[in-house]
Amino acid sequence: MAIRTVLKMGDPILLKVASKVEKFGTLEINTLIQDMHDTMEALEGAGLAAPQIGVSQQVVIFGVKFNQRYPDAEEVPYTVLLNPVLTPLTQEVEQDWEGCLSVPGLRGMVPRFTRLRYRGVDQYGKPIDRTVGGFHARVVQHECDHLQGILYPMRITDFRLFGYTEVMFPGQMLVDE
Numbered sequence: 087m088a089i090r091t092v093l094k095m096g097d098p099i100l101l102k103v104a105s106k107v108e109k110f111g112t113l114e115i116n117t118l119i120q121d122m123h124d125t126m127e128a129l130e131g132a133g134l135a136a137p138q139i140g141v142s143q144q145v146v147i148f149g150v151k152f153n154q155r156y157p158d159a160e161e162v163p164y165t166v167l168l169n170p171v172l173t174p175l176t177q178e179v180e181q182d183w184e185g186c187l188s189v190p191g192l193r194g195m196v197p198r199f200t201r202l203r204y205r206g207v208d209q210y211g212k213p214i215d216r217t218v219g220g221f222h223a224r225v226v227q228h229e230c231d232h233l234q235g236i237l238y239p240m241r242i243t244d245f246r247l248f249g250y251t252e253v254m255f256p257g258q259m260l261v262d263e
C-alpha cells in the first residue's frame with residue numbers, strides 16, 4: 087500500500103499511448119491497483135489512470151460514493167478497468183466542468199458523449215461490459231483519454247471556460263479525475 091506521486095501536465099509520460107496489460111491477477115498488477123486506489127482516496131479523486139502515477143499501462147480506476155458534502159454528485163460504482171474499449175452510442179455531446187489530478191487547481195468545460203458502452207476486464211481478467219450515461223460516461227471518457235495520452239485541456243473548445251478553481255468556484259470543494 088502506497089500513496090504515489092501524481093504526475094503533472096508537462097510530463098511526457100502523460101502524453102504516451104499506454105500499453106495493453108497482458109497478464110492479470112499478478113502481484114505487479116495487484117500492487118499497481120492498490121497504489122492507484124490509495125492515491126485516489128488520499129487525494130479524494132473520482133478517478134485515476136495508471137500513467138498518472140508513471141505506469142504507462144492500460145489501467146484505470148474510478149468511483150464516486152454518495153457524500154453529504156456533494157449531495158448532487160451522481161454515484162458511480164467503484165470500478166477497476168483494464169484494456170478498455172469505448173463505443174459511443176450517440177453523437178450527442180454535453181459540455182460540463184472537469185478537473186484532473188494531473189492539472190491541479192484548474193477546471194475546464196469539456197464536451198463528452200452522453201451515452202456509451204465500455205468493455206474491458208477487471209484486474210483478474212474477468213470481462214466488464216456496461217452501457218452508461220451521465221457522469222459515469224464522462225468519468226470513463228476522461229480516464230480512458232489518459233491511456234491515449236490525452237489530457238482534458240486538449241478537448242476544451244472554448245478557452246474562456248478554462249481557469250482556476252479558486253477563482254471560478256470560490257469556496258467549493260470539487261472532485262478531480
Ligand code: NI
Binds near residue numbers: 185186188228263
Ligand atoms: Ni485526469
